[in-house]
Amino acid sequence: MMITMRATMRANMTMRRFSSCRKISMTFEGNTRGIAATPEERMQRIFGGRLKGEPPKSTSRILTGGSKLIAGVEVPEKPGQPDNCCMSGCVNCVWELYNDDVRYWKQKRNEAALKIRDSTEVWPSNWDPPLDKLEMKNLPPTLHGKKMKLEEDLAKQHQTVANLFPKRTNPLPKSVQQAKQRNLAKKIHTPVEENDGWDDIPVYIKAFAEFERQRKLKKNKIQPQTSH
Helix, strand or coil, X not given: CHHHHHHHHHHHHHHHHHHCCCCCCXXXXXXXXXXXXXXXXXXXXXXXXXXXXXXXXXXXXXXXXXXXXXXXXXXXXXXXXXXXXXXXXXXXXXXXXXXXXXXXXXXXXXXXXXXXXXXXXXXXXXXXXXXXXXXXXXXXXXXXXXXHXXXXXXXXXXXXXXXXXXXXXXXCCHHHHHHHHHHHHHCCCCHHHHCCCCCCCCHHHHHHHHHHHHHHHHHHHHCCCCCX
């Protein structure tokens, strides 16, 4: 009986103490321990800085620097990275649009690089020249050093792979040589080109944009066409 009364009194005391506690205003800011940044700066990393009534910024589809005529090809400016991704899984994500823009830019740039070889025209230094696809005569003198450095690096990579296999004492069969030539002709992209436009972007964003593109292409391919 005594134990029950003590338990009841203790519970009543707890309730009275809780109910008589003064109200305390609390603000939840998430896990910010060790992060030296203001709330606005932390939000800017996610939402791209559109805070405090700032006007919306255009995506890479709208905000462009025009194009230049190079070897008879209209080469657009290198697409700008989007800064207004809301991270909410939009149907048409700005990163998907950016991926399409980069692909179109690469296509036109490669087309111009192929045609400029037959001329003495010089690629503008401020228009992202593809160093791995241009000859010295088509590059401005300020980029000759970078071109030589790139060729040295590619040669070292090729030599490293070649050293993995013993040298052949007899020539390759004709069928193998023809197959190598066919594969070389089909090879369009180089390691340098693969990263163009994605140099400082996290790889998971590039993978996401490419996955969404392939998924939509597959969906449109298997979707039955309706007759009108």
